[in-house]
Amino acid sequence: MTAMNGQQNLTGHTNCLEFSVQKNLTITLYQVFSGALHKSKTSTIIAVCGNGVTENGEVCDGDTIQCSEWNADYIGGTATCNSTCDGYNEGNCETDGW
Numbered sequence: 001m002t003a004m005n006g007q008q009n010l011t012g013h014t015n016c017l018e019f020s021v022q023k024n025l026t027i028t029l030y031q032v033f034s035g036a037l038h039k040s041k042t043s044t045i046i047a048v049c050g051n052g053v054t055e056n057g058e059v060c061d062g063d064t065i066q067c068s069e070w071n072a073d074y075i076g077g078t079a080t081c082n083s084t085c086d087g088y089n090e091g092n093c094e095t096d097g098w
Contacts, residue, residue: 049085058085067093 029041047055054061060081067074070088075096079088 047085049083054085059087061085 028039028043030037031040045056047057049058049061052062054063062081064078064080065088067077067079067090070079070090071093073095074090074093076094077092079090079093081087082089
């Protein structure tokens with residue numbers, strides 16, 4: 001996913017911010033001056049699995065949910081976030097057996 005947001009400032013220059021969200025969040029600032037587009041700054045925020053905060057690219061981070069919240073086919077149990085933060089461990093989830 002990429003988004004562009006243009007904003008006109010008081011000096012007549014246009015500032016654009018580009019967000020690229022994949023596993024990490026990358027923010028790039030572009031500025032237009034003298035009729036040309038210039039990249040002025042890029043920052044990347046790296047998702048850290050295990051810090052208790054669900055960040056870009058993570059499904060979970062250290063949390064536990066009811067299995068029925070994860071998948072409506074489950075009737076009981078709890079699912080814990082896996083060690084790579086890309087899903088839940090469903091070993092304790094229960095189905096109705098039919």
